[in-house]
Amino acid sequence: MPEKKMKVVLVSTEMVPFSKVGGLADVVGALPDDLEKLGCDLVIFTPLYSEVDRKKFKIKPEKGIERMSVPVDGVEIEFGLSSTLKPGTRIKVYFIENDHFYGRKGIYTVPETGDAYTDEDERVIFFNRAVIESVKRLGIKPDVIHCNDFHSGLIPVYLAIEEDENELFKNTGTVFSIHNLAYQGAFEPEFLAKAGLDPEFFQPMSPFEFWGRVNIMKMALMFSGTISTVSKAYADEISSNEEYGYGLEGVLTSRKKDLVGILNGIDPAAWDPENDEHIPYHFSPGDLSGKSGNRDEILRAFGLPEGEEPVIGIVSRLVDQKGFDILSEAFEELMELDLKFVILGTGQKKYHELYTKLRKEYPSKLGIKLEFSNKLAHLIEAGSDFFMMPSRYEPCGLNQMYSLRYGTIPIVRATGGLKDTISELSAKGSRGNGFTFEEYTAEALLDTVKRALIFFKNDPAVKKTRKRIMKEDHSWENSARDYMKMYKETAGKPGMRLTKP
Secondary structure, eight states: OOOOOOEEEEEOSOBTTTBOSSHHHHHHHHHHHHHHHTTOEEEEEEEOOTTSOTTTTTOEEOTTOOOEEEEETTEEEEEEEEEEEOTTSOOEEEEEEOHHHHSSSOSSBOTTTOOBOTTHHHHHHHHHHHHHHHHHHHTOOOSEEEEESGGGTTHHHHHHBGGGOOGGGTTOEEEEEESOTTOOOEEOTTHHHHTTOOGGGOOTTSTTOBTTBEEHHHHHHHHOSEEEESOHHHHHHHHHOHHHHTTOHHHHHHTGGGEEEOOOOBOTTTSOTTTOTTOSSOOBTTBOHHHHHHHHHHHHHTTOOOOSSOEEEEESOBSGGGTHHHHHHHHHHHTTSSOEEEEEOOBOHHHHHHHHHHHHHOTTTEEEEOSOOHHHHHHHHHHOSEEEEOOSOOSSOSHHHHHHHTTOEEEEESOHHHHHHOOBOOTTSSSOSBEEEOSOSHHHHHHHHHHHHHHHTOHHHHHHHHHHHTTOOOBHHHHHHHHHHHHHHHTTOOOOOBOOO
16 A cells, blocks of 8 residues: 655745745745655645736636635735646645735835835734635645744744644644744734734743744744754754854754754756856866856956956855855955956945945956846856855855856855855865865955965866766755655644643
């Protein structure tokens, strides 16, 4: 008799190819494909933002499901349910539709200012309640509900309320995945009443109180059956170090036996130097000749003169977390070295202004584009000699894995997923796959770049390294197996129960 398929409801506020802000969208856009191949019976819930192309993705109202409503701050909010199949799969994607919350521009923030929407609390409450109501209306009996980041962190709490138990969720386990612990969803105590939770729950040291505020991340960590994050090293860091734990390291330590680190993967078809539609010259481990052509194309695209100096590429948000504080501190000394830099991305205003100024000071050594371009991102990965990620913290990181795929040697700080994927290269290139540093300082970064430049002079070692690292497997296949194992261990494990205070 065949094994019963695992029924999983995956919940996320962003998902490629429908919507994207960060790495969460990439994960939810790629992981389900491999889960489906492993026999997982999966459905996905996500908001129907105004930017989602309904016609292109054939998104239509779900047949037989009338409009529903859920309470938010005592007011019934109506919503609709639409659906489509995830492209290239048989996976059903359900879209929560509400013009008031999702008819605006932007996903989490106001596009013009970058500020969070003033009704973010109500948007979170609405989405969580709407997902639960939709699962009930559709009659889905999930073995596991998999929630991602604080935007879906109320679901484990609602399922933990004894008087609201539903037969559908009787044996449902809950997984809560942390993609970035820095974003926690902290609101004033009045949030509980808005969410339909008893204000009396707000007691010092309770799951509902965190330094005088309600913290959705803390609540999710307390009430989920299993907690996962996107690399083993990050799981260790956030549960043992207050620098990474953002005040929740104690909670995570108390749940250590239920904390799992599973490294993200990449889509090898989308990042393939032999077939990449975004790059002009294709290449492979057996024929690296096209890499130099892409390198020349980068220099032209960024207005830099031709030359034999190694090119260091960066594709990133220009923010402190990504290491731009120590990079900026080291930059003048870096510009004295025999190299060129290309930087693509947007971020904090101070870095926009600084690197615009530095571009004028070093017009033959620094190219910068304050924008996001998928085409240029692929070109930088393909044509750079090195790819830099000096992050203060990095839950997983994907660009270092993209770089390996293109034979571009990473220069990274050994933290989180960077530590799990990049190891120090040996002098002759027979072991390791990049250059790493531990200490978060400009000096450590500068010393690491100097080591990389010395290595670059050894052409046979460089070629040997490129060919070897391009063959590494960082696809989702292995990670999907780990997710399936976690789901099986979580099924029937709903987490802490909740009774009235």
